Amino acid sequence: MFASVVLDIATRALDGAFDYEIPRELEAECAVGATVLVPFSHREAVGYVVATSARPPEGLDAARVLPVSRVLAPSAFDQAAARVAFWMAREYACPPCEAIRPFLAPGQTVRVRRASANAPWELVCQKSGPVDERWVSLAEKGGSFSPRANAVRQRAVLQALESGPMRMAELAATLPGSASAVAALARRGVVNVEERRRVRGGDTTTLRSAVAARPERLTQGQKDALAAIARACDAGRGDVVLVDGVTGSGKTEVYLDAIERVRAAGRGALVLVPEISLTAQTVGRFRSRFGDDVAILHSRLSAGERFDQWDMVRQGRAHVVVGARSALFAPLRDVGLIIIDEEHEWTYKQESAPRYHAREVAARMAAERGCALVLGSATPSLEALERCREGTWGGVSWTRVSMPERPGAARLPAVRVVDMTEQFSGGNRSIFSAPLAEALQDVAARRQKAVLMLNRRGFANFLMCRECGAVPECPHCSTALTYHERTHSLVCHTCGRSWPQRAYPDPSTRCPNCGSRYLAAFGVGTQRVEDELAMLLPKDVRVIRMDADTTRGKGDHQRLLEEFDAAECAVLVGTQMIAKGLDFPEVTLVGVVNADTTLKLPDFRAAERTYDLLEQVAGRAGRGEEPGQVIVQTYWATHPAIRAVKAHDRALFVERELSERRDGGYPPFSRLSNVVCWGRSEADVRRTLDDVSRRVRERVGEAAGWEVLGPTDCLKAKVKDRVRRHLLVKSPVDSEPGPLLDECVRAAAPPRGVSAAVDVDAYDMM
Ligand SMILES: Nc1ncnc2c1ncn2[C@@H]1O[C@H](COP(=O)(O)OP(=O)(O)OP(=O)(O)O)[C@@H](O)[C@H]1O
Numbered sequence: 001m002f003a004s005v006v007l008d009i010a011t012r013a014l015d016g017a018f019d020y021e022i023p024r025e026l027e028a029e030c031a032v033g034a035t036v037l038v039p040f041s042h043r044e045a046v047g048y049v050v051a052t053s054a055r056p057p058e059g060l061d062a063a064r065v066l067p068v069s070r071v072l073a074p075s076a077f078d079q080a081a082a083r084v085a086f087w088m089a090r091e092y093a094c095p096p097c098e099a100i101r102p103f104l105a106p107g108q109t110v111r112v113r114r115a116s117a118n119a120p121w122e123l124v125c126q127k128s129g130p131v132d133e134r135w136v137s138l139a140e141k142g143g144s145f146s147p148r149a150n151a152v153r154q155r156a157v158l159q160a161l162e163s164g165p166m167r168m169a170e171l172a173a174t175l176p177g178s179a180s181a182v183a184a185l186a187r188r189g190v191v192n193v194e195e196r197r198r199v200r201g202g203d204t205t206t207l208r209s210a211v212a213a214r215p216e217r218l219t220q221g222q223k224d225a226l227a228a229i230a231r232a233c234d235a236g237r238g239d240v241v242l243v244d245g246v247t248g249s250g251k252t253e254v255y256l257d258a259i260e261r262v263r264a265a266g267r268g269a270l271v272l273v274p275e276i277s278l279t280a281q282t283v284g285r286f287r288s289r290f291g292d293d294v295a296i297l298h299s300r301l302s303a304g305e306r307f308d309q310w311d312m313v314r315q316g317r318a319h320v321v322v323g324a325r326s327a328l329f330a331p332l333r334d335v336g337l338i339i340i341d342e343e344h345e346w347t348y349k350q351e352s353a354p355r356y357h358a359r360e361v362a363a364r365m366a367a368e369r370g371c372a373l374v375l376g377s378a379t380p381s382l383e384a385l386e387r388c389r390e391g392t393w394g395g396v397s398w399t400r401v402s403m404p405e406r407p408g409a410a411r412l413p414a415v416r417v418v419d420m421t422e423q424f425s426g427g428n429r430s431i432f433s434a435p436l437a438e439a440l441q442d443v444a445a446r447r448q449k450a451v452l453m454l455n456r457r458g459f460a461n462f463l464m465c466r467e468c469g470a471v472p473e474c475p476h477c478s479t480a481l482t483y484h485e486r487t488h489s490l491v492c493h494t495c496g497r498s499w500p501q502r503a504y505p506d507p508s509t510r511c512p513n514c515g516s517r518y519l520a521a522f523g524v525g526t527q528r529v530e531d532e533l534a535m536l537l538p539k540d541v542r543v544i545r546m547d548a549d550t551t552r553g554k555g556d557h558q559r560l561l562e563e564f565d566a567a568e569c570a571v572l573v574g575t576q577m578i579a580k581g582l583d584f585p586e587v588t589l590v591g592v593v594n595a596d597t598t599l600k601l602p603d604f605r606a607a608e609r610t611y612d613l614l615e616q617v618a619g620r621a622g623r624g625e626e627p628g629q630v631i632v633q634t635y636w637a638t639h640p641a642i643r644a645v646k647a648h649d650r651a652l653f654v655e656r657e658l659s660e661r662r663d664g665g666y667p668p669f670s671r672l673s674n675v676v677c678w679g680r681s682e683a684d685v686r687r688t689l690d691d692v693s694r695r696v697r698e699r700v701g702e703a704a705g706w707e708v709l710g711p712t713d714c715l716k717a718k719v720k721d722r723v724r725r726h727l728l729v730k731s732p733v734d735s736e737p738g739p740l741l742d743e744c745v746r747a748a749a750p751p752r753g754v755s756a757a758v759d760v761d762a763y764d765m766m
């Protein structure tokens, strides 16, 4: 037998597979997907088997093919997955081993390394094993036993167990030396020790929304969606269904029912949700329907826990995988359905190699495995909408099903837009406009609940006139200028021009539009909102703050939501993290403190992001029987994104946005790739990227639909003392920029100390 092996050496120079002979004694283990050790250029290297064959590789003398030395880890992926990995390597311009790594067992780092140029190579093997799942509990007769007076540890163990069984690992961590005490107690039959495979990720919660009770009847939209999904599944060629359902329309129920059908046919399902929604609520809903058949994968699990979940899938003990982006690579054998919830979310794009977009990889995987792909969102990406409008894309059908209504008595909330410049000229200097302050007080008086969102995405700082709402923009690029506090300047990060400018309260400040002296840096913290709320509302209203600061710990997120759930009357104040997914039927008011910050990001998707965010957060109101109200505070009430949210009419935003994108040649009408170069030496970085740019321009020539922009400094021009510059490349929708850019970067051969990354279909261009 022979094996085709991709070496784990991440360099652009090594992009193929190498052939090895499989010694007879390794034949059983050395399957596709196995991690192996092989001889390579006078040393040994780690690699992954991507194909096996009984015939010797063509054109090679079988006697000269070297043998595989060892099998280091059993198979983690199959042939179809290997094909997807090769596609990823090409599409996203990365070495094949980088595209294979996501498919490996969590926690596996097996590398051959050496400490210095002359040191010997050594194999570093780190693999996660199953987590210690021994549980200790009091036995029946435990109550009557009393340890000897000097058996302090035994006493402590018994005391700890009084409130219920505990994991051995937990006991050992909290009571040093408890292992031997437990062993002694177990010998006397006072405690029981049992192996118990805990179902992880579904930690118990008091959240009422964490159960998915089967509804009495489905809405028409839900039925339509399920019918379309069934057709796509039966077609068996990777067809895509976009479930375009307004917030609270019951998309989760559609996913659950669709999975039930797939499971009944004996196949499994992969469900991707944004990391932040992987809370007890989502997980609980899937568990309440599928129990232990669900595996959960996300980054807040420990390496051991992740391994366990992954291994359950590989062993065929769990058939429904719910997880963040990377769950796409779980070793589920017979995938019948892939679901991506909140399809428009940015977190589906990975920002480090391999720089893939989960939507695109999922589409490829669905075609490769002959299953259906379901995308769900209340605010679908323009890419998905455009492909559905075309009807087919990439050789499969793309169908949009709309779910325009919420089930039962629930209605979409009324949205009121408050113009903050009017509030300011009327003398109101508070964070809260008069209407929002009143609505909050009403919620307190009626003992209901409210959600207040502070838009804080992006780090870009800009100046805004408090009197007229103007934001200084680049006259050449029509993007908002970034304010640099230390140098007192406004900078355009598209063309690099800059202007001196001082912000309020400096006396020299003048708004370029109206001359007001209130041209100030924009930004309010959650802390300040919390303080102002405390002054506005009676003491007995719970204010719960949820932001990066209050959710550092593992269980913080869930605990805060549980507090909000349990409270009688409360306000949840938070950043973007509270905008999506939350299903609290008793929320009657949603307030958006500052709708505009994302509009001003120097990014062509800024308006889309803002629209998505506002429509999603607005969707948290009125999900139960009580009608909901939304108040959006903005300095830009006439912006199409704001008007669309106000009317719950996406067309108001999308039509204009699509025509602008078409005119500007931006996605979804083109592909946009970002080539970034960074290093300590600015001269080297410049020279390298100039070289790349020259090569790309040469290759592209006058080809229709190709356009090269830059090179320019990145918006984050310096990170950790490394200078960053980038080049943007637009290409036609059906082009393959990956291989071309890869070749140009390779040919430019970045010198030592300069790194280059190719980001195809880039989202973050800062
Ligand atoms: N057919 C139905 N009849 C009654 N209630 C339903 C039905 N389908 C779903 N629900 C309930 O409607 C609520 C909203 O559903 P869900 O959370 O799935 O909405 P969603 O479409 O995912 O919204 P969002 O995009 O805002 O997250 C849930 O409490 C769910 O239990």
Ligand SMILES: [Zn+2]
Pocket: 474, 475, 476, 477, 478, 492, 493, 494, 495, 496, 497
């Ligand atoms: Zn400019």
